[in-house]
Amino acid sequence: MASPRLKIAVLHRTFRRDAGGAEAYAVAIALALSESHDVHVFAQEMDNSLNAVTYHPIPLFFKRPRWLNQLWFALSTWWLTRRGFDIVHSHENTWHGQVQTVHVVPMRCKSIEHLSLFQRLNMRFKFLTSPRLWTYAVLEFFRFRLQPKRFWVAVSKPLQMQLQKMQPALPLGQLLPITPGIYPHPPHLNRRDESPQFGGTQTSKVLLWVGNDAVKKNLVTVLAVFAKLDASYRLLVVGKAHPTKPWQDKLARLGIADRVSYLGVVSNMQEVYVSADILLHPTLEDTFGMVVLEAMSYGLPVVVSQAKYCGLAADLQHEANAIILPNPLDINALTAAVVNLSVPSVYAQHRQAALAFAEQHLWSDAAKQYDTLFQQLAAQ
Secondary structure: OOOOOEEEEEEEEEOOOOOOOHHHHHHHHHHHHHHOOOEEEEEEOOOOOOOOOOOEOOOOOOOHHHHHHHHHHHHHHHHHHHOOOOEEOOOOOOOOOHHHHHHOHHHOHHHHHHOOOOHHHHHHHHHHHHHHHHHHHHHHHHHHOOOOOOOOEEHHHHHHHHHHHOOOOOHHHHHHEEEOOOOOOOOOOOOOOOOOOOOOOOOOOEEEEEEEOOOOHHHHHHHHHHHHHOOEEEEEEOOOOOOOOOHHHHHHHHOOHHHHHHHHHHOHHHHHHOOEEEEEEEEOEEEHHHHHHHHHOOOOOEEEEEOOHHHHHOOOOOOOEEEEEEOHHHHHHHHHHHHHOHHHHHHHHHHHHHHHHOOOOOOHHHHHHHHHHHHHHHHO
């Protein structure tokens, strides 16, 4: 017997693929579920070309302060979804929704043990005097409050472990990992077999860095590594992040600024992936790292931080399908990884391993896990 068609409310302030990893995750799951369910999206910013779902715009009265907008979004979506839906699926810091998908590490999970006494006291003072931190803390408290008919979904296994540690009383069956996926696409030839783009040549080796936050995604270390490499390398920088003025000046002094291309936000990442050779992702904070999985689906060998910093690394194997960095700030280790992957035989092995790994992680599989969960909840 076919499963019943459900009416599902999806809560996410920004419903666009190009806004970031969490946003792309929400869009992919909602679109996949819309093939068999009625999906209603409550958002403040959205891509109206995604017409497989029904939109419910939430007014954006104030972008700043963000905490006030977060509180407004939580209140308004609670009121609008309090009845009439079989499932309320929240990707945001809200107190309502039977399914809560957690994309970032909650405040309570962030350790301050490594900080000095002065830094700890300063953080506690900020917390006591900050309406922003108070708002997020209260929303988190109610979001993770134990309820018999609520499930929490972590987007990576390391994040699942952190949430379990934060809330030990949480039943194991109510905290699930559902990791991101990729869309299947025909196998692409690598850049050397196609017309070079973005200023590359058939003989140059093109490195790729993608991110909107230069600090968290550790762009400075990538630039330091690039400065040590020879003239056969090029670097593509994609996203809102941009190197600081001192770094731009340093690259110019070293005479390598012309080998770095800043592409900004790119709507069609396929063109970028097939133009690059190696993805560098020495992130300092990434609960999963969707860009890594996407790059692997196009056959790019990848260098990533260990699972403490990049959630996807928990599923990867060092030197089998990725180069995993114990310390993402280690310039010498990252440089050595790039040089090693530039060896044709090593490159070919990692390219095939990357493709094989990515093929095992599809959005359709992730959506099936959500469908099973939603049907279970609706039947209660």
